[in-house]
Amino acid sequence: MVRPSKKTQIPNLQEAIKDMAWKQIAEFGAAALSLRAIARELKITAPAIYNYFPDRDALVTALIIDAYTSFGDYQIVSRDAQAGDDLAGRLRAIGYSYRQWALDYPQRYQLIFGTPIPGYKAPLMEILPSAARSLSALVSVIDELRIANKLQTENFPSIQPGYESMFDVWRGFAGDYDIFSLSVAMIIWSRVHGLVSLEVSGNMPPFGVDGSALYRFEIDSLIKQFIKNNFKGVLLCTQFLLPVYESVRFFLCRFLRITPCVRVCRLRNLKASLVSILALRRITSFGQRPFGKKSRR
Structure with a gap:
């Protein structure tokens, strides 16, 4: 392989090697990572990579550290x-x-x-x-x-x-x-x-x-x-309960295939609980405390 001229040399070869490694991982998986394949894609010699990463494991370690960072x-x-x-x-x-x-x-x-x-x-x-x-x-x-x-x-x-x-x-x-x-x-x-x-x-x-x-x-x-x-956190989570209810309803009906009467009973109980929580949220939105004040001793 012909060594690239100075005009075509990659300015930051170490980062270019890692970028190409990520592309290779995305396409073929981490197990298929190959220094020679990276060298071919970058049109450089394999020894040029070895100056930065002596073997595949060294490159994997560098990628892991970058990912964690x-x-x-x-x-x-x-x-x-x-x-x-x-x-x-x-x-x-x-x-x-x-x-x-x-x-x-x-x-x-x-x-x-x-x-x-x-x-x-x-x-x-x-x-x-x-x-x-x-x-x-x-x-x-x-x-x-x-x-x-x-x-x-x-x-x-x-x-x-x-x-x-x-x-x-x-x-x-x-x-x-x-x-x-x-x-x-x-x-x-x-x-x-x-x-x-x-x-x-x-x-x-x-x-x-x-x-x-x-x-x-x-x-x-x-x-x-x-x-x-943290009452604020409790109230914020209620806005996500109805989507969860719909998902549970879908799961019960399609995957568990429970009998219609049992299905209706369970869903009604679930929905009643959600409605109660949402009602609590409406009350507190008008500035009322959801729980009584503790008495001072």
Whole structure:
């Protein structure tokens, strides 16, 4: 292969190699990643790539680190766009940006969270700093809630003996946050991650054309569960209940094939519950408190 002249040489070859790698992953999958194929597409010699990435695994590691970095930046920007004292709003923004980044960059999301590449063993200590940072936005808000005594964690499972050292390693890269805040963040992450992974892989249950309504409902459910006295979050989630009701109705009728009388009974009970919640929302929209004031002692 003829070496390209200076006029045709690529200004930033390292980034060009990674861009071509992402295109290759999008078309053929990460397992088919080939340095020689990238060299052919860029019209350069294979040794030119080896100057930057000695083998395929080195390139994969660089792509993973870049993906985690972009993922973390996206969430941090969304968090910081909200007022510092609006912790519920900051948590909601992080949750929305988590899903949006995955939908905007599905190949990157699948590379860091999807099926492992055969023969590739990730160098943990190289990847861990960017991986920990990708969750730092979430952990920071949870820790602020804990410090402000707004974190609601009754009956939360305790950290089992022997796992503290794993959290200590994580704290070394993600910041000196309380171990309890880290554990709560992990629970929240696992819940949103499950829904996003189902949607990105095309396995979303029948909750509409996409997972938007179900995901927003889950985010508001998390806010209701983990933030004390957050009535605003409870009311916001009601706007997504009717789409969920329609999806459940569709699922019961089409997939479960339950008998008509049982079907009608269950749907009526479900709809009655939704109507009650929406009525509560209408009451509070006129400035009335949904619950009585606590008496002062």
